[in-house]
Amino acid sequence: TGKEKWPRGDEETWKAGLRSVDADVNDITKSIVHHIQTSLARQAYNIDNLGAYQATALAAREDLIINWNQTQMTYTRKQPKRAYYLSLEFLMGRTLDNALLNLGLKEKFETGLDKLGFTLEDVLDSERDAALGNGGLGRLAACYVDSGATCEIPLWGYGLRYHYGMFQQLIAPDGSQLEAPDPWLDNSNPWEIPRLDVTADVRFGGHAEKLDKGRGIWSGGQEVLAVAYDCPIPGSDTKSTNNIRFWSARPRRGFDLQSFNAGDYDRAVETSNSAANITNVLYPNDNHYAGKSLRLQQQYFWCAASLSDIMRRFKNTGQPISEFPNHVVIQLNDTHPTLAIPELMRILVDEEEVPWDDAWQIVTRTFAFTNHTVLPEALEKWPVSLFQQLLPRHLQIIYDLNWTFLQSVERKFPGDVDKMARMSLIEEGHGQQIRMANLAVLGSFKVNGVAELHSELVRTTILKDFVDFFGVDKFRNVTNGITPRRWLDQCNPALSNLITETLGSRAWLKDLYLLKGLLEHESDPTFQKKWAAAKANNKERLAKYIKNTLGVTVDSKAMFDIQVKRIHEYKRQSLNILGVIHRYLTIKAMSPEERTKVTPRVVLFAGKAAPGYWMAKLIIRLIVNVGKVINADPDAKGILTVLFLPDYSVSLAELLIPASDISEHISTAGTEASGTSNMKFCLNGGLLLGTVDGANIEIAEEVGEENVFFFGHLTPAVEELRYQHRYHPMPVEKKSPALAAVLEDIMSGRYGDASIWEPFVNTIRQGDYYLISDDFDSYLQAQKMVDEAYTKDPQQWIKKSIQTTAKMGKFSSDRAIMTYAEEIWNIETLKIN
Ligand code: BZD
Known part of the structure; x- marks a missing residue:
């Protein structure tokens, strides 16, 4: 009625019941125990990590909700x-780690959980x-x-x-x-x-x-x-x-x-x-x-x-x-x-x-x-017949909109029927479709x-x-941008702490351009040492995970080369694995003496293929089988390890990204709209190996081209190259003997029966829509430069790493939003x- 008095009852009693967010450790342990006892109906003697996580989440959630209420009330009022x-x-x-960090309560929760006999790390790890x-x-x-x-x-x-x-x-x-x-x-x-x-x-x-x-x-x-x-x-x-x-x-x-x-x-x-x-x-x-x-x-x-x-x-x-x-x-x-x-x-x-x-x-x-x-x-089109069945009124509206729209197109471009056909909301053909x-x-x-x-x-x-x-x-x-809270502060405490200590405050987390302040220290040997130590720490953390999950020991002193993203032909994990085989064949051909000079590498892949995307699944299978052969070969021991980490996820990304020395973003030019993991790797001081595509270009503009490894054809060349493949194909043997040798090696049966891989090899030999053969030699060249940069001057590499992080300010999602x-x-x- 608008006449009621709010709050109902006694205002003081209401106020006394309100909880505030500035809890101390005692309030926190109380709240956790309270949730164990009443929300979970469990007790001190039968609570495991999962239960402790649930109670901790419920305790943290209370703080979120108090702020949420305040925010929504302000929106309603103003x-x-x-x-x-x-x-x-x-x-x-x-969510838990991120919530505690954003609330500024992480340390207090850590202390509280410790008092209750749990480590925050275990509790965080119990969240799905x-x-x-x-x-x-x-x-x-x-x-x-x-x-x-x-x-x-x-x-x-x-x-x-x-x-x-x-x-x-x-x-x-x-x-x-x-x-x-x-x-x-x-x-x-x-x-x-x-x-x-x-x-x-x-x-x-x-x-x-x-x-x-x-x-x-x-x-x-x-x-x-x-x-x-x-x-x-x-x-x-x-x-x-x-x-x-x-x-x-x-x-x-x-x-x-x-x-x-x-x-x-x-x-x-x-x-x-x-x-x-x-x-x-x-x-x-x-x-x-x-x-x-x-x-x-x-x-x-x-x-x-x-x-x-x-x-x-x-x-x-x-x-x-x-x-x-x-x-x-x-x-x-x-x-x-x-x-x-x-x-x-x-x-x-x-x-x-x-x-x-x-x-x-x-x-x-x-x-x-x-x-x-x-x-x-990827462009969505829906059959008109499906609309007729499910959304008949919307179909009418779309037809009516199209009618007026096409009339205005006709007025602006009289007689251009092709343009009208292209712009129409409806695609004609066997069964109309809505664009x-x-x-x-x-x-x-x-x-x-x-x-x-x-x-x-x-x-x-x-x-x-x-x-x-x-x-x-x-x-x-x-x-695009990425949040520096999750993608540096949360996933990489070693580096985040070093940055805060060096810049003197955590203000950089909300004004990422402040990272520029690191440049002052890029040549300071003590700082460089600390920077390298943070990276080493993250690589060891990842090596431990790999040992625990796959049972494989990787040398955390080797260069970590990572490509993680959805498996897709346009993203060219294929180019990467073909390059790995080339590296392997090169090692095989070396004398034991020569092998001691090779820069040791650990090549890591992760990513999911759409269940119905047969070729993407075949590429995963190739990666896994190539890895098996190489990892078991004494000739490659200590210098080349290749792994496919199953079940890529946000949490796995948080573990992988801080551990990379180099990461690969190697889509055919013009196909990757932006990419965002490229930003995450660079923000964490990993260098970028990539094509001139998507946001790689803007990253290079910011961090300096001398700090990225670019290769491959540029976007304007792609159409012409595809035309050549279709109408004037050149055998791979002629275009890239190195690639031909790799394809031959795959077909030799070394990684499993040739018949398994034939469809994959054929996509390159015939049509090669994603231009693997055009970019292969240039890719190998770039990889060689990566090896040299890493081995010849480790200090310079660290400097590049510092410069990269320092110049990533633009890529905060705060700027984007x-x-x-x-x-x-x-x-x-x-x-x-
Ligand atoms: O969007 C991706 C692009 O491929 C990246 O280049 C870009 O950085 C990001 C963010 O802009 N696209 C997708 O992830 N697309 C999908 O996941 C998707 C899902 C369902 C249907 C169609 C596309």
């Missing part, structure tokens, strides 16, 4: 413009990764919400609460990848707050009818309930704590009572099962679109629930609907949430009765779209790529027609007191 990040993936990894993402795109979303909270931006994420995250990868004895499910919620998730009262109804199927003035009615079909689960996202050294709202699917009504009463139990639960299926599992494809009906259902379910939530919150401000774009901006993480565009149109036109043209004005001032790839196989990228561009006020080169390729290739039509100002670049806030979202920061 009504700032808010940004929403719609991402089908949030690759969070573990939240792997609700495939790779770069999902991890970027996680870095961005971290930076949003740290920079005090009113930013919420919206995602799906998959019951099964990214599959677990096992490696069979023959080297093949096997997949096991990832039931990550089995031990319950202490970081989520179920909001069983925050729900949305989502309709599928049914019937759409057109009324006058563009309006329509959508009815019938099946309704599914979306239930919210909130996950607090703390900023670093601030109270500002944002939110990711994850939606979970429930049947609208328990189950069909009629069938149940009629004794047809199967029928009764069928619909309820199919509803819950929507949020069952993350699709494990990266950079490849899966045209599955369930995937489209996931996308709509999530867009519809999120928009209804955003609309409800907006309406609570009491503003007229025309004000919507001044209060709300929605960032689309790739085309996956493009359905939010016709959905907002539907809400405005059909439900809010806003005239069509006014509604379109609102929509096109609300959305901004980030593209993450120019690979044609989600075209729809996303049409419905957004800004479009951005994720690194300079990539954004330029977006403007000049896949979206060229749209640049001609809308003008270039709409098409921007925001180079502030660019979005200022240049795209037009949004201000808001301090939480």
Whole structure:
């Protein structure tokens, strides 16, 4: 009624009950014991590491929630413009360590746990990764919400609460990848707050009818309930704590009572099962679109629930609907949430009765779209027939939008029918398809790529027609970034402590350009020694992990050469393993005396292949089998070790990245939109071996070209080379005798029967779409320079390493998120007191 008195009851009693965040060690141990006793219903004598983790997480969660409440209350009161990040993936990894660091409570918790007989390390290690993402795109979303909270931006994420995250990868004895499910919620998730009262109804199927003035009615079909689960996202050294709202699917009504009463139990639960299926599992494809009906259902379910939530919150401000774009901006993480565009149109036109043209004005001032790839196989297209079945009203809206749009194209480019066909939201052909990228561009006020080169390729290739039509100002670049909290402070305490000690404060964690201050010390032998010691420490830590998990001893004094990322032909793990075989053959041909002069290397691979990507899986199998042969050969002992570490994850990345001397980012030029692990390795003082692609280019600009190892053809050459391969192929024997020898060695049966590898070898001999044969010699050359730089002048190498870290300021996700806030979202920061 608006007349009630808040708080109810006695205000002093309420205040006395409030807990504050500035706990001392005593409060912390009390809170942990309290959770062991009452939340977990266990006791001092039967609590293991997992239980201790759960209780510790619950204790830390209380602090997060207190800040979360404060933040959300401030937003409600001050009504700032808010940004929403719609991402089908949030690759969070573990939360506890990050939460304790951001809260500034890590040391106190460590002391408290010690008093209770646990080490913080064991407790942290008991947490399971939240792997609700495939790779770069999902991890970027996680870095961005971290930076949003740290920079005090009113930013919420919206995602799906998959019951099964990214599959677990096992490696069979023959080297093949096997997949096991990832039931990550089995031990319950202490970081989520179920909001069983925050729900949305989502309709599928049914019937759409057109009324006058563009309006329509959508009815019938099946309704599914979306239930919210909130996950607090703390900023670093601030109270500002944002939110990711994850939606979970429930049947609208328990189950069909009629069938149940009629004794047809199967029928009764069928619909309820199919509803819950929507949020069952993350699709494990990266950079490849899966045209599955369930995937489209996931996308709509999530867009519809999120928009209804955003609309409800907006309406609570009491503003007229025309004000919507001044209060709300929605960032689309790739085309996956493009359905939010016709959905907002539907809400405005059909439900809010806003005239069509006014509604379109609102929509096109609300959305901004980030593209993450120019690979044609990744561009989303959905069959019109599937839309007709699941989203009939949205199909009408898309057709209507297309009709007006194509008319304006025709006005601007009279008679250019090819252009119209390319720009249409609908692709004609055997069965019409809806082009989600075209729809996303049409419905957004800004479009951005994720690194300079990539954004330029977006403007000049896949979206060229749209640049001609809308003008270039709409098409921007925001180079990706990474959070230095997780990707240096948390994963690399040895280096982080040295940096803080050297710079005199931890301010660099929130202003990464301050790392420049390290340059003053780059030539100081004492500092260099400490720098090298931190790296050595991280390599030993990794060597220990390898010993524990694979039973293999690696020499932590050797150069650690690491390539970790999704397995994909365009990322060219193949080039790396072929280079390894070349190195092995070279060693084999040496005398024992010569071998003593070889720079010892440990080559490490990790990454998952999409379960349906046969060639990627074959590449894993090749890597594993090459490793087996080399690691067992006395001729290579101590100078070359090759390992594939199974089940790559955020947590494994946190262990690998600080331990690298050199890391490989060797995609065919023009194919890797940005890459973000390249930034993580360099921030941790590893040097980069790479192609002139994605963010490698900007990293080199920052750290100096003398500090990176570049090789390979450049982007403008790629098209012509592919043309040559297709129409004037040259035998590998002629193009690169070194590569020919390697392929021959593979076909000799040394690594297993030739018939296994033949399909792989053929991709290089015939067509060679990813230009392995064109770049191979140049790659070997670069590798040789790496060897020389590492052995001939170790001190110079350390200096390069220091310079690299010191000049990585640009790549903080704080910079990236502030660019979005200022240049795209037009949004201000808001301090939480
Ligand atoms: O996005 C990646 C790009 O390949 C990287 O170059 C870039 O750095 C990151 C962040 O911008 N793309 C993905 O990770 N894409 C996917 O994972 C994906 C998932 C589902 C469907 C399509 C793509």
